[in-house]
Amino acid sequence: GNSVTQMEGPVTLSEEAFLTINCTYTATGYPSLFWYVQYPGEGLQLLLKATKADDKGSNKGFEATYRKETTSFHLEKGSVQVSDSAVYFCALRKGETGNQFYFGTGTSLTVIP
């Protein structure tokens, strides 16, 4: 089946620290991969995406590379800010059948000054 496994939180970092949130997936075929961010009390916003192997998605200093050989899509940022405090969700979309999206359980990040 299709599933996404991401690093359990919560994660607490000091401002300007390096961030990695691990995400691995199980899927048949060639899924598209996404990272979404959710700020307190809000819906999810698309942070970045990658649609094929070796693609790198990037936005607001965040990056993630689609690694088919390790079925991973880890989220990284070189220097986090307090404003990056949120919950981060890794997700995949099956390419061939329908429009079903599969989400990880989310990783809560708190950045302290």
Place this chain on the structure above:
Amino acid sequence: DGGITQSPKYLFRKEGQNVTLSCEQNLNHDAMYWYRQDPGQGLRLIYYSQIVNDFQKGDIAEGYSVSREKKESFPLTVTSAQKNPTAFYLCASSIARGQGASGANVLTFGAGSRLTVL
């Protein structure tokens, strides 16, 4: 600006009552979805619809019902049969499979509706 509007943002319900959550989009998306989010958990799919007048059950459809009479609207009714309805409900939409480049097919979310059963 195009987007998804969910209402109400907060809703309180007494046990035994049905409530309906509204979701409207002006993105011209064919597919619409309802997810439930509980504290510390991921998103669980309740129902989705890929076209008007058609919808499919997701992973946790019991105790919920939907309709899709218009492309823009996908209301969710939480019925009295739902045993534990207190949660944060998220509506989302996307273009249908086959429309546009595959990279364009992302989920766009509304701001959510928080339902509390008293």
